[in-house]
Structure formats: structure tokens, C-alpha cells
Amino acid sequence: MHKIFYIMGKSSSGKDSIFKELRKKCPQLKTIILYTTRPIRSGEKDGEDYYFVNEAVLASMKQRNKIIELRSYHTQCGIWKYFTADDGQIDLGESSYLVIGTLESFRDMCDYFGEENLVPIYIEVRDDLRLERALKRERLQKSPKYAEMCRRFLADEKDFSDEKLKEIGVENRFQNIEFEKCLSEIEAFIIKRL
Numbered sequence: 420m421h422k423i424f425y426i427m428g429k430s431s432s433g434k435d436s437i438f439k440e441l442r443k444k445c446p447q448l449k450t451i452i453l454y455t456t457r458p459i460r461s462g463e464k465d466g467e468d469y470y471f472v473n474e475a476v477l478a479s480m481k482q483r484n485k486i487i488e489l490r491s492y493h494t495q496c497g498i499w500k501y502f503t504a505d506d507g508q509i510d511l512g513e514s515s516y517l518v519i520g521t522l523e524s525f526r527d528m529c530d531y532f533g534e535e536n537l538v539p540i541y542i543e544v545r546d547d548l549r550l551e552r553a554l555k556r557e558r559l560q561k562s563p564k565y566a567e568m569c570r571r572f573l574a575d576e577k578d579f580s581d582e583k584l585k586e587i588g589v590e591n592r593f594q595n596i597e598f599e600k601c602l603s604e605i606e607a608f609i610i611k612r613l
């Protein structure tokens with residue numbers, strides 16, 4: 420049976436950046452494209468970063484029991500939902516997968532696919548450095564949303580408390596200080612388990 424390697428971490432810890440590089444280094448890992456109702460950001464592509472859908476599409480998938488996990492965020496710009504759908508993308512008999520998610524979605528994925536089929540990968544960055552990176556990234560957006568950035572930074576404290584990390588059995592923590600070093604550590608960790 421193949422595995423789902425599940426990348427988690429606070430906002431601006433580097434999940435997306437690590438994910439993108441891992442895809443190049445481990446082409447045998449397939450990706451799962453999540454769905455979101457949040458507006459598309461500069462530089463993102465529909466069907467690549469996410470499937471950007473509206474509430475009507477979500478409601479229709481819900482009605483057909485196609486939602487594996489769903490998270491809602493009460494943001495400064497309204498409620499944004501992110502979800503994984505049972506849309507035929509995932510076949511653990513065929514391949515392993517590389518996915519980014521939250522602690523809650525990790526739990527739901529464990530319930531759906533079996534705990535033994537998921538491997539958590541937790542990325543960490545010191546708070547001051549993480550906030551600096553978040554601000555730098557936000558400044559590059561066409562309409563920076565600083566309030567939302569701050570809300571996420573504060574919410575992370577609760578969402579990724581030590582108790583919660585322990586609860587889901589996160590043992591594999593990777594420090595993203597030097598990008599290349601962090602990337603190689605995660606790559607080696609994955610290759611060992613493939």
C-alpha cells in the first residue's frame with residue numbers, strides 16, 4: 420500500500436515552497452488538488468494550486484457525499500472554505516501522494532484512509548522569522564490583506580498547540596531556517612518510507 424505524506428505547519432512556515440520543490444525532487448509522488456472557495460491570489464492558477472469554486476459547487480458536492488474533509492476560516496474577507504473531495508484523484512493501490520493540510524484535515528484523512536496510510540510532516544519556523552516572511556509575502560500581493568495575515572498568525576497559536584500536535588502523533592518536525600537544508604531533510608525522510 421502506498422502512503423499519503425501530509426505536510427502541515429503554521430502560516431508562512433514554508434509549506435507551499437517546500438511542497439513545490441519536493442514535487443520536482445520526488446516526481447513519483449502524486450498530488451491531490453484541493454478545492455477552495457477563497458478568491459484566487461496573484462500568481463495562483465485554477466486547477467493547479469487549487470480548484471477555485473463557489474458555494475453552489477460545494478453544496479452540490481456535499482449533497483453527493485463527495486467531501487472527505489472540509490475546513491472553514493472566518494477571515495477578515497468572509498468565510499473561506501478549503502476541502503478535499505472524493506473525486507477519483509486518490510488511489511493508494513496505485514501511488515503515494517504529497518499533500519498540504521491542517522491538523523484537523525489530517526485527522527479526517529486518517530479516518531477516511533486509515534492512520535497507517537498517512538505520514539505527517541510538520542514544518543516549523545521561529546515566530547519572529549515567520550512573521551517577517553509573512554509580511555514580505557503579503558507586500559507582494561496586489562491588494563495586501565494585513566489584517567487577515569495577523570488573524571492567521573494569532574489563530575496558529577491555538578490551531579497548532581503542542582497538545583494538538585501530540586494528539587495526532589506528530590513526531591517528525593522539520594525546521595525551515597535554511598530552505599535547502601530543510602528540503603533535503605524532508606526528501607530523505609520521504610525516500611526512506613517509499
Ligand SMILES: Nc1ncnc2c1ncn2[C@@H]1O[C@H](COP(=O)(O)OP(=O)(O)OP(=O)(O)O)[C@@H](O)[C@H]1O
Binds near residue numbers: 435595
Ligand atoms: N527558508 C526560507 N527562508 C526565507 N524565506 C522563506 C523560506 N521558506 C519560505 N520562505 C518564504 O516565506 C514565505 C512563506 O512561505 P510559503 O508561502 O511557502 O508558506 P506557507 O506555509 O505555504 O504559508 P501559508 O500557509 O500562509 O500559505 C514565502 O514568501 C516564501 O518564499
